[in-house]
Amino acid sequence: MAVDLVLSSGFLAFAAQAGVLKAVEDVGIEVSGLCGTSSGALAGALWMAGMPADEILARLTATAPLRRVRPSWAPWRGVLSIEPVVAELRGDLPATFADLGRPFGVGVVDGARRPHLLCEGELAPAVAASCAIPGLFAPVDIGGTAWSDGGVADRTGLAAWRSRRPDVRLVLHLVDRSAGAEGDDDLDGVAVVRSPRSGAKLWSLGDVGARFERARQSARVVLEGL
8 A cells, every 4th residue: 555645844853754754664655755844854855765764863863953054144034054954965865856756745935934835846955945944044045936944834735735646645744833833734534643842952852762763653553554
């Protein structure tokens, strides 16, 4: 049985996202497509590019997030620049969405904070843009449009993804809200894995191993029941 994964936003919820992906590997579920927002976009892109969940956990939690970014040259757009993350992702990801070989989308907002789902074009900047929290990070310019973290308007991108792929079974990883839009998704027919908010900070991610295992076990229960 094939499913599409939808990984919600969640502030620095890398460990929980990786835990869900590890459960998918454990159970052997076939993933036909993936939609991610913020931390879900980052972990999901690496996984769709072939990186195993254990390696994703190690890669995204090896250093404090604050060490992966730099001060912005235009602080009125955001006090930090996520451009170093774009450069890092160019080494980890294929050049374009199409190169992944399966449908993939990332949730972003434009300058008016209207939600969009990016599903084509250059991959690394789009993934980084989905993590660029407005005010904290400067937006990422792609093709003349400034894009930021989609979680401020739509934490899951579920409705937009469902409209693109209406006949596919969906599994949603929903991280408890710490900021951003509450959302009013129709979860009818959607298998939902829930994780608490990470409690992580830009300078310390905390006990990532425990959050990874908790998400892994929660996801296994849901996935084995499909």
